[in-house]
Amino acid sequence: MRMLRSSQADxxxxxxxxxxDRRESDVQVGRDVxxxxxxxxxxxxxxxxxxxxxxDSHGLSQDVDWQIDLEECRAAYEALDSDLRDALETAxxxxxxxxxxxxxxxxxxxxxxxMRLGARWNAVDAAGLYVPGxxxxxxxxxxxxxxxxxxxxxxxxxxxxxxxxxxxxxxxLAAAHIAGVNEIWRVGGAQAVAALAYGTKRIAKVDVIxxxxxxxxxxxxxxxxxxxGIDMVAGPSEILVIADANxxxxxxAADLLSQAEHDPTSQSILITDSEALARQVEDAIDLAxxxxxxxxxAKASWEAHGLIVVVDDxxxxxxxxxxxxxxxxxxxxxxxxxxFDAMRHAGSVFMGRHTPEAxxxxxxxxxxxxxxxxxxxxASGLSVLDFMKRTSFIDASAAALAAIGPAAVxxxxxxxxPAHALSISTRLK
Amino acid sequence: MRMLRSSQADxxxxxxxxxxDRRESDVQVGRDVxxxxxxxxxxxxxxxxxxxxxxDSHGLSQDVDWQIDLEECRAAYEALDSDLRDALETAxxxxxxxxxxxxxxxxxxxxxxxMRLGARWNAVDAAGLYVPGxxxxxxxxxxxxxxxxxxxxxxxxxxxxxxxxxxxxxxxLAAAHIAGVNEIWRVGGAQAVAALAYGTKRIAKVDVIxxxxxxxxxxxxxxxxxxxGIDMVAGPSEILVIADANxxxxxxAADLLSQAEHDPTSQSILITDSEALARQVEDAIDLAxxxxxxxxxAKASWEAHGLIVVVDDxxxxxxxxxxxxxxxxxxxxxxxxxxFDAMRHAGSVFMGRHTPEAxxxxxxxxxxxxxxxxxxxxASGLSVLDFMKRTSFIDASAAALAAIGPAAVxxxxxxxxPAHALSISTRLK
Numbered sequence: 001m002r003m004l005r006s007s008q009a010d011x012x013x014x015x016x017x018x019x020x021d022r023r024e025s026d027v028q029v030g031r032d033v034x035x036x037x038x039x040x041x042x043x044x045x046x047x048x049x050x051x052x053x054x055x056d057s058h059g060l061s062q063d064v065d066w067q068i069d070l071e072e073c074r075a076a077y078e079a080l081d082s083d084l085r086d087a088l089e090t091a092x093x094x095x096x097x098x099x100x101x102x103x104x105x106x107x108x109x110x111x112x113x114x115m116r117l118g119a120r121w122n123a124v125d126a127a128g129l130y131v132p133g134x135x136x137x138x139x140x141x142x143x144x145x146x147x148x149x150x151x152x153x154x155x156x157x158x159x160x161x162x163x164x165x166x167x168x169x170x171x172x173l174a175a176a177h178i179a180g181v182n183e184i185w186r187v188g189g190a191q192a193v194a195a196l197a198y199g200t201k202r203i204a205k206v207d208v209i210x211x212x213x214x215x216x217x218x219x220x221x222x223x224x225x226x227x228x229g230i231d232m233v234a235g236p237s238e239i240l241v242i243a244d245a246n247x248x249x250x251x252x253a254a255d256l257l258s259q260a261e262h263d264p265t266s267q268s269i270l271i272t273d274s275e276a277l278a279r280q281v282e283d284a285i286d287l288a289x290x291x292x293x294x295x296x297x298a299k300a301s302w303e304a305h306g307l308i309v310v311v312d313d314x315x316x317x318x319x320x321x322x323x324x325x326x327x328x329x330x331x332x333x334x335x336x337x338x339x340f341d342a343m344r345h346a347g348s349v350f351m352g353r354h355t356p357e358a359x360x361x362x363x364x365x366x367x368x369x370x371x372x373x374x375x376x377x378x379a380s381g382l383s384v385l386d387f388m389k390r391t392s393f394i395d396a397s398a399a400a401l402a403a404i405g406p407a408a409v410x411x412x413x414x415x416x417x418p419a420h421a422l423s424i425s426t427r428l429k
Numbered sequence: 430m431r432m433l434r435s436s437q438a439d440x441x442x443x444x445x446x447x448x449x450d451r452r453e454s455d456v457q458v459g460r461d462v463x464x465x466x467x468x469x470x471x472x473x474x475x476x477x478x479x480x481x482x483x484x485d486s487h488g489l490s491q492d493v494d495w496q497i498d499l500e501e502c503r504a505a506y507e508a509l510d511s512d513l514r515d516a517l518e519t520a521x522x523x524x525x526x527x528x529x530x531x532x533x534x535x536x537x538x539x540x541x542x543x544m545r546l547g548a549r550w551n552a553v554d555a556a557g558l559y560v561p562g563x564x565x566x567x568x569x570x571x572x573x574x575x576x577x578x579x580x581x582x583x584x585x586x587x588x589x590x591x592x593x594x595x596x597x598x599x600x601x602l603a604a605a606h607i608a609g610v611n612e613i614w615r616v617g618g619a620q621a622v623a624a625l626a627y628g629t630k631r632i633a634k635v636d637v638i639x640x641x642x643x644x645x646x647x648x649x650x651x652x653x654x655x656x657x658g659i660d661m662v663a664g665p666s667e668i669l670v671i672a673d674a675n676x677x678x679x680x681x682a683a684d685l686l687s688q689a690e691h692d693p694t695s696q697s698i699l700i701t702d703s704e705a706l707a708r709q710v711e712d713a714i715d716l717a718x719x720x721x722x723x724x725x726x727a728k729a730s731w732e733a734h735g736l737i738v739v740v741d742d743x744x745x746x747x748x749x750x751x752x753x754x755x756x757x758x759x760x761x762x763x764x765x766x767x768x769f770d771a772m773r774h775a776g777s778v779f780m781g782r783h784t785p786e787a788x789x790x791x792x793x794x795x796x797x798x799x800x801x802x803x804x805x806x807x808a809s810g811l812s813v814l815d816f817m818k819r820t821s822f823i824d825a826s827a828a829a830l831a832a833i834g835p836a837a838v839x840x841x842x843x844x845x846x847p848a849h850a851l852s853i854s855t856r857l858k
Contacts, residue, residue, distance in 0.1 A: 084843055087836035094833070098546060101536060109530075116780070117527060117794055122773045124807045138844050171843055207807040225654060226662030229807035233655030254852035261848040293847050340822065344551045351545070351824035356852040359825060362837040365546055366821035378553050378636040378658035380819035390809035392795035393769065395780035396788060404523070407516035408791040414513055414600055415567050418722050419690040423683035423785040 001285075001306035003278065006316055018307060019323050022235065022373050033190045033219040040194035045202050051191040056133070058166040060186070066202060068163075068173065068184040076173035085174070091363045092143050092178045098365030099151045102384045113403040116395035121388050123153035124229070126204070128196035129181070130211035130221075131172060133162035133188055139175035140361060144368050145210050145231075145382065146179035152387035157181050158206055160196060162188020190220035197224040208387055212369070231386050235373035236265035239357055240324055240346075242317045242339060243281075243332035245274035247353065252277070253284035255330055258358050260301035261294035267305040269324065273314045282308065318342035325376040328357045347376045401427060430714075430735035432707065435745055447736060448752050451664065451802050462619045462648040469623035474631050480620040485562070487595040489615070495631060497592075497602065497613040505602035514603070520792045521572050521607045527794030528580045531813045542832040545824035550817050552582035553658070555633070557625035558610070559640035559650075560601060562591035562617055568604035569790060573797050574640050574660075574811065575608035581816035586610050587635055589625060591617020619649035626653040637816055641798070660815050664802035665694035668786055669753055669775075671746045671768060672710075672761035674703035676782065681706070682713035684759055687787050689730035690723035696734040698753065702743045711737065747771035754805040757786045776805045830856060 004014055039047040049060040060066055077085065108118035127149045131142055142159070149157050159176060161168065163186045176184060185203055187195060193213075199205030209221055210231035221230045239259035243252055256268035272278050285302060289295045311317060318339055321329055325345035333339065336351035343349070347370030350357050361368045369382035405424045412420035433443055468476040478489040489495055506514065537547035556578045560571055571588070578586050588605060590597065592615045605613060614632055616624060622642075628634030638650055639660035650659045668688035672681050685697035701707050714731060718724045740746060747768055750758055754774035762768065765780040772778070776799030779786050790797045798811035834853045841849035 084839055087839040090833060090836045091840060097540070101538075102548075107530060111526070111794075115793060119531075119795070125773070140840060140844065222655060226651060226804070229804075248855075251852070251855055254848055254855050257848035258846070258852045261846060288848070288851070292851075294845070298848060336824070343820075344554070345818075346820050349820060349822040351822055352826075354827045354830045354856055355823050355825040356856060358841060358846075358849040358852045359830065359834065359837055360821075360823050361849060362840045363833050364544060364823045364825070365540075366548070366823060370821075371818075375655070375658075376818065376820070378818055381821055383819070385814075389774075389800075389805065389807055390812070391772075391775050391778055391805070392789075392799075392810055393778040393780055394784050394789050394793045394795060395765070396784040396793070397781075398783045401783045401788065404519060404792050405788065407519045408788055410513055410516040411520060411569055411791045412787060414516075415569065416723070417687070417690060417787075419683055419686035419717070419727060420787040420790060422717070422721075423680070423687045423787045426677075426680055426683050427783055427785060 001282065001302055001308065003308045003310065006309060006311040015309070015320070015323070019374065029215050029219045033216055033223060036190040037194040037220060037223060040191050040200070041198050044200035048187050048191055048195055048200060051189060052187055055189055056162045056164045058163065058186075066186060068168065068186060070177070073173040073177035073181070073184070076170040077177040079170065080174050088139060088143070088175060088178055091140065092147060094363055094365040095143055095147045096151060099148045099367070099384050103151065104385065104388070113400045114397050115400040117393070119390045119392045121390050123155070123388050124207035126156035126158065126206040127154045127387050128158045128160060128206040128209040130193060130209065130213045130217055131159050131161040132213055132217070133164050133168070137161070137169040137172050139169070139171040140368065141212055142172055142175040143179055146176070146181055148367065148382055148384045149210070149387045150180050152384040154387050156183070156206070158196065158203070159184045160187050160192035162186070162192070190216045193217055193220035193224060197228045210369070210382065210386065229386070231369065231382050232371060232375070232379055236263060236267065237372045238267040238269065238324070238326050239328040239330065240269045240271065240321055240326040241330040241332060242314065242321065243270060243272045243277060244314060245272070245277050246334070247277060247332050249277060249280035249284040250288070251353070251356070252281045252332060253288050255356050256281070256302070256306070257285060257288055257292065257298050258356070259328070260298040260306070261292070262297070264297055264300035264304065266301045267307070268302060269307040269309070269326070271309045271311060271317045271320060273311050275310050278308045278310050314339065321346065325374045327370045327372045327376065328360070330355070330357055345376045347371050347381055430711070430731055430737065432737045432739065435738060435740040444738070444749070444752070448803065458644050458648045462645055462652055465619040466623040466649060466652060469620050469629070470627050473629035477616050477620055477624055477629065480618060481616055484618055485591045485593045487592065487615070495615060497597065497615060499606070502602040502606035502610070502613070505599040506606040508599065509603050517568060517572070517604060517607055520569065521576060523792055523794040524572055524576045525580060528577045528796070528813050532580065533814065533817070542829045543826050544829040546822070548819045548821045550819050552584070552817050553636035555585035555587065555635040556583045556816055557587045557589060557635040557638040559622060559638065559642045559646055560588050560590040561642055561646070562593050562597070566590070566598040566601050568598070568600040569797065570641055571601055571604040572608055575605070575610055577796065577811055577813045578639070578816045579609050581813040583816050585612070585635070587625065587632070588613045589616050589621035591615070591621070619645045622646055622649035622653060626657045639798070639811065639815060658815070660798065660811050661800060661804070661808055665692060665696065666756050666801045667696040667698065668757040668759065669698045669700065669750055669755040670759040670761060671743065671750065672699060672701045672706060673743060674701070674706050675763070676706060676761050678706060678709035678713040679717070680782070680785070681710045681761060682717050684785050685710070685731070685735070686714060686717055686721065686727050687785070688757070689727040689735070690721070691726070693726055693729035693733065695730045696736070697731060698736045698738070698755070700738045700740060700746045700749060702740050704739050707737045707739050743768065750775065754803045756799045756801045756805065757789070759784070759786055774805045776800050776810055
């Protein structure tokens with residue numbers, strides 16, 4: 001953990017370095033991923049079978065090995081402890097309600113020259129969701145990715161997930177049942193992403209691929225962007241907590257650790273105008289780490305990337321926050337609105353002392369798939385729009401074409417595109 | 430040009446092959462582009478200067494060589510023939526009006542448990558527009574890219590354009606003046622895209638890069654996606670004309686040629702239920718090509734990629750159209766609405782006999798930057814949203830947290846994320 005004061009002489013240099021530091025994997029996965037994509041494109045299911053045997057240690061020799069039956073998902077759902085089932089249902093219901101409010105309106109109007117203009121939204125036909133295996137197989141992620149697709153109106157929602165040694169988290173299956181997933185394939189890694197993008201004999205291709213994954217999965221999505229739509233390029237995640245003196249240090253410590261426990265590359269940052277709170281939070285983190293089951297990961301993250309910035313006045317915080325453009329920003333003050341109004345770049349903002357970031361991870365309703373690594377400067381969280389596309393339309397009457405056609409002819413001629421001009425002028429005769 | 434009948438035995442095979450054919454450059458530009466990006470990242474303006482001398486044959490030795498003064502844009506605008514100036518102004522005004530209607534509404538509401546939820550849209554701080562040099566330097570493209578950025582609220586709008594031997598199209602400068610561009614840099618190619626993404630000493634970096642370009646520019650945008658936002662991956666463009674018997678073959682021929690004259694890789698497709706119209710259009714194209722100044726390009730495109738599909742019934746057309754997911758679809762019938770209603774995948778649709786595609790290229794209002802190469806299955810045309818991003822927010826009262834916090838704690842514990850659970854439970858004590 002590092003502590004900086006905004007008043008110190010080298011603050012600008014030190015803070016700039018932190019803003020530039022992308023904390024991203026140095027692994028040269030690009031070439032490996034390109035080779036895997038090529039293999040899947042050429043050898044299809046045989047390549048999937050080979051990679052699955054090698055990476056996930058299970059065979060795909062028989063038909064039943066490939067897919068998880070939707071009945072298994074229903075069974076996993078029904079076998080859940082009722083408290084947990086209710087919690088998943090509450091989360092799903094709230095996520096659904098929030099995302100229904102994102103559905104875009106079509107446009108259709110006739111303007112002053114009598115030209116009808118507009119745009120119509122449609123869902124994509126099919127979407128693929130990558131669901132990681134092992135410890136990162138989170139039912140909450142499945143809900144956050146699948147529900148927007150279903151709210152958008154996607155008819156075919158396909159999950160691919162690695163099942164190391166054949167195993168899968170039953171909570172993920174239960175979440176798939178709740179979300180209405182249509183197919184679940186037991187393949188993972190870059191090979192699963194390639195199969196979703198190009199299709200194989202068994203797995204029909206999709207139009208959009210979403211969902212978290214390791215560096216190989218992320219690189220495969222990046223390389224296949226354009227062949228399919230993708231949700232975003234995701235990197236290590238981060239939280240920025242902006243807190244005044246009047247906070248319980250244990251609350252703030254828990255919030256910082258909730259990010260740190262995800263991964264050693266996660267980043268937790270506190271900006272406060274209270275040197276005393278800064279010290280107390282530091283101590284509270286050390287104390288909490290002594291009993292936290294995820295202490296190993298959280299400690300590694302906090303030590304390598306943790307940061308406390310002490311400012312003279314919290315009014316300095318929004319500008320610093322905009323430079324970090326963090327995935328999650330907590331405003332732990334009595335009146336968060338003025339701070340929020342002064343900020344421009346953040347994935348999601350958690351306002352007020354009773355809004356820990358984790359409530360947004362699970363149950364508040366807005367999506368927890370958010371832009372990381374300073375990408376909130378230009379990117380947004382996952383939404384129904386990621387599973388939809390817009391078709392614009394133009395309907396010109398003869399009179400409307402007569403009104404503006406001559407100007408278009410002039411422009412086409414000036415650009416040296418005579419067939420463009422002709423297609424209009426021939427209708428103006 | 431190829432003619433198919435939907436009734437012929439091998440139609441499905443032949444049509445599938447056309448749907449799969451991406452018509453994209455085989456040039457292995459990936460490695461070259463990666464090297465250029467790396468050079469610009471490491472050597473900054475020196476690299477830009479070297480590449481500009483090599484590719485564009487002009488020096489960047491003095492400060493005045495780098496930028497085009499905005500006063501030059503004003504002068505170019507004022508020197509325009511008044512008809513052409515009026516045409517550009519009419520186009521700009523209509524494009525602006527259409528895109529203003531795209532501005533998204535913020536959300537801010539309090540739900541039934543007393544939790545305030547919402548989302549706020551902001552423009553990105555800075556956007557870069559690539560403007561090709563030479564014959565593809567179209568003022569209409571500048572308007573279509575720049576106006577949505579300005580309507581979105583982008584404060585710093587930066588154009589980069591190659592100026593081979595120092596030359597630039599004055600129409601482009603005039604369009605930049607109308608659109609309110611803030612900076613124009615005389616650099617092009619992948620090196621310009623790299624400079625926009627990473628920044629150099631002279632050129633401050635941007636958040637989003639839009640605009641058309643050659644294969645190197647497109648590949649640079651693809652490689653830098655994630656470092657910055659990009660508008661889309663663009664490929665060769667296409668038009669699909671769906672026409673009944675009751676059409677003037679010269680109109681349809683002009684429409685098909687207006688796409689073909691762009692580039693030898695462009696594709697023009699006619700679907701009609703009239704064998705007679707098909708023949709007449711074929712003849713009209715041959716005739717038009719005899720006098721068209723752009724005949725060389727148009728002929729190459731039509732011969733290599735032109736296609737006429739004769740169907741028994743136009744009701745077959747929407748399904749074929751959806752498989753092509755064409756950038757532009759013209760519905761040349763008296764009642765286009767039922768056909769439009771039956772379609773799902775298209776970049777933009779031109780409805781009725783008096784709506785040639787070219788009217789949309791210049792002046793109707795909707796954007797002419799549209800998804801190509803079947804990407805309308807998942808992508809949309811350029812819009813103000815490409816220059817904006819959304820920040821979601823959550824504001825929980827103590828009571829709201831008490832209502833749903835316990836369910837979130839349960840989920841966090843089930844996912845093995847105890848600090849997540851703690852950040853909520855510590856507030857519920």
